[in-house]
Amino acid sequence: xxxxxxxxxxxxxxxxxxxxxxxxxxxxxxxxxxxxxxxxxxxxxxxxxxxxxxxxxxxxxxxxxxxxxxxxxxxxxxxxxxxxxxxxxxxxxxxxxxxxxxxxxxxxxxxxxxxxxxxxxxxxxxxxxxxxxxxxxxxxxxxxxxxxxxxxxxxxxxxxxxxxxxxxxxxxxxxxxxxxxxxxxxxxxxxxxxxxxxxxxxxxxxxxxxxxxxxxxxxxxxxxxxxxxxxxxxxxxxxxxx
Amino acid sequence: xxxxxxxxxxxxxxxxxxxxxxxxxxxxxxxxxxxxxxxxxxxxxxxxxxxxxxxxxxxxxxxxxxxxxxxxxxxxxxxxxxxxxxxxxxxxxxxxxxxxxxxxxxxxxxxxxxxxxxxxxxxxxxxxxxxxxxxxxxxxxxxxxxxxxxxxxxxxxxxxxxxxxxxxxxxxxxxxxxxxxxxxxxxxxxxxxxxxxxxxxxxxxxxxxxxxxxxxxxxxxxxxxxxxxxxxxxxxxxxxxxxxxxxxxxxxxxxxxxxxxxxxxxxxxxxxxxxxxxxxxxxxxxxxxxxxxxxxxxxxxxxxxxxxxxxxxxxxxxxxxxxxxxxxxxx
Numbered sequence: 001x002x003x004x005x006x007x008x009x010x011x012x013x014x015x016x017x018x019x020x021x022x023x024x025x026x027x028x029x030x031x032x033x034x035x036x037x038x039x040x041x042x043x044x045x046x047x048x049x050x051x052x053x054x055x056x057x058x059x060x061x062x063x064x065x066x067x068x069x070x071x072x073x074x075x076x077x078x079x080x081x082x083x084x085x086x087x088x089x090x091x092x093x094x095x096x097x098x099x100x101x102x103x104x105x106x107x108x109x110x111x112x113x114x115x116x117x118x119x120x121x122x123x124x125x126x127x128x129x130x131x132x133x134x135x136x137x138x139x140x141x142x143x144x145x146x147x148x149x150x151x152x153x154x155x156x157x158x159x160x161x162x163x164x165x166x167x168x169x170x171x172x173x174x175x176x177x178x179x180x181x182x183x184x185x186x187x188x189x190x191x192x193x194x195x196x197x198x199x200x201x202x203x204x205x206x207x208x209x210x211x212x213x214x215x216x217x218x219x220x221x222x223x224x225x226x227x228x229x230x231x232x233x234x235x236x237x238x239x240x241x242x
Numbered sequence: 243x244x245x246x247x248x249x250x251x252x253x254x255x256x257x258x259x260x261x262x263x264x265x266x267x268x269x270x271x272x273x274x275x276x277x278x279x280x281x282x283x284x285x286x287x288x289x290x291x292x293x294x295x296x297x298x299x300x301x302x303x304x305x306x307x308x309x310x311x312x313x314x315x316x317x318x319x320x321x322x323x324x325x326x327x328x329x330x331x332x333x334x335x336x337x338x339x340x341x342x343x344x345x346x347x348x349x350x351x352x353x354x355x356x357x358x359x360x361x362x363x364x365x366x367x368x369x370x371x372x373x374x375x376x377x378x379x380x381x382x383x384x385x386x387x388x389x390x391x392x393x394x395x396x397x398x399x400x401x402x403x404x405x406x407x408x409x410x411x412x413x414x415x416x417x418x419x420x421x422x423x424x425x426x427x428x429x430x431x432x433x434x435x436x437x438x439x440x441x442x443x444x445x446x447x448x449x450x451x452x453x454x455x456x457x458x459x460x461x462x463x464x465x466x467x468x469x470x471x472x473x474x475x476x477x478x479x480x481x482x483x484x485x486x487x488x489x490x491x492x493x494x495x496x497x498x499x500x501x502x503x504x505x506x507x508x509x510x511x512x513x514x515x516x517x518x519x520x521x522x523x524x525x526x527x528x529x530x531x532x533x534x535x536x537x538x539x540x541x542x543x544x545x546x547x548x549x550x551x552x553x554x555x556x557x558x559x560x561x562x563x564x565x566x567x568x569x570x571x572x573x
Binding site for chain 1 (some may be wrong): 418429430434438
């Protein structure tokens with residue numbers, strides 16, 4: 001039997017009269033790399049915020065690991081094993097790189113020594129071991145994205161929600177991040193991936209959902225999505241980078 | 243090792259200071275003010291510096307400690323330490339009520355609400371009868387073990403002890419889960435929340451620790467001064483002085499508040515006693531009977547608040563990380 005780790009059921013989010021997400025449903029299987037794409041303003045980040053507890057959904061259910069999580073706070077969602085990164089990176093600027101990752105690690109341990117060990121381990125995974133004592137605010141954007149990744153990995157998540165983790169990176173940096181994501185999946189984590197870079201999405205995702213104006217436009221494998229005429233019209237019409 | 247030696251040296255100086263300067267009540271009095279301001283500012287720093295939640299109403303917790311202690315002493319003559327503990331309870335209740343309501347909001351609401359709460363406390367105390375109203379409370383006699391509480395020396399060591407405890411708590415916190423969580427909240431609340439930090443729980447925890455320590459200092463001050471009224475222990479001016487001390491020394495650092503107090507308390511005392519005006523006159527630069535001399539004699543003593551303000555502006559412009567920021571290497 002296929003195990004659904006996350007089930008989104010008829011989720012809508014209204015801001016006043018504005019419908020940001022409208023009746024979206026999909027399921028994510030364990031160990032999948034799941035892509036969430038769509039043009040700007042399609043509601044991808046809003047959907048992430050609904051899933052992770054930052055804005056409660058107006059209607060619909062979010063079921064994670066067989067628990068309904070719609071009404072939980074972000075920290076409670078994190079404790080259940082779902083962690084997210086931010087489209088606009090949010091480093092804890094005056095703390096060091098190591099301390100940033102330790103903050104993540106404290107969600108699984110109360111001991112400073114253990115948190116430091118976990119943090120060192122995750123910094124190695126993303127290749128930031130040489131930067132541990134640098135202040136997080138001083139890193140260039142590529143390294144800040146890696147830091148975000150290390151920090152959420154330190155919370156030992158079952159599921160990772162990555163919001164444009166490759167945004168603003170060059171090809172080499174993007175490839176490094178994609179390699180890291182593949183290695184994370186190998187260790188057993190499930191990943192949802194918001195991305196604009198179509199090449200990155202199609203090369204790494206098992207399944208893709210396309211959002212447009214808050215609604216689900218299509219769902220399928222990368223091959224199905226890139227050949228879907230609706231998707232091409234809405235999103236790919238203007239070339240590879242919409 | 244260097245750090246331990248440094249702390250040991252400071253502790254040795256602080257402990258032996260009264261023996262060196264003898265029993266001069268004047269200097270011991272200044273030192274007590276200095277230790278108290280350092281401790282108050284350090285306690286504020288746990289909440290304001292580490293968690294980034296600026297309280298403009300810490301006088302409320304100071305006053306809660308002082309009033310609770312003196313009221314219980316005059317009415318029931320309980321053990322002063324027990325009165326102090328009751329002060330902590332009262333301050334904690336005020337803190338919990340404030341925190342549980344206001345910490346749901348983000349941004350500057352806590353700062354604004356902290357002023358409001360402090361004013362509510364001040365006006366209540368001013369208008370209730372059991373608090374002595376505008377007349378305040380006068381304490382005639384205190385007995386604790388066989389200490390000579392008419393001398394200032396026990397209070398010097400009392401303040402020193404509370405300062406040491408506050409610094410020890412801060413030093414422990416900043417290397418612990420709670421300390422890192424508070425700093426994460428200060429840096430970015432959304433990021434903190436997404437990393438599993440229960441924001442309001444940790445803000446309340448910081449407020450509670452800070453309020454409890456502040457209350458102990460209030461109690462100690464009440465026992466020391468033996469006469470309190472709202473303008474002495476509940477005034478907004480006190481809350482502001484606590485913050486300025488931390489800002490000038492270095493917010494969010496262990497020693498910043500101590501450095502701030504070392505600079506500001508003696509300065510305030512020099513201004514209050516017209517040290518600078520007298521210096522100019524004694525040096526013969528200004529004649530005592532001239533217009534300028536009269537002006538200095540009359541006005542400089544009242545100028546310490548003005549000078550605080552000027553120093554703060556200069557600090558914000560040129561030393562945004564406080565005096566300690568000067569000595570910190572860039573990472």
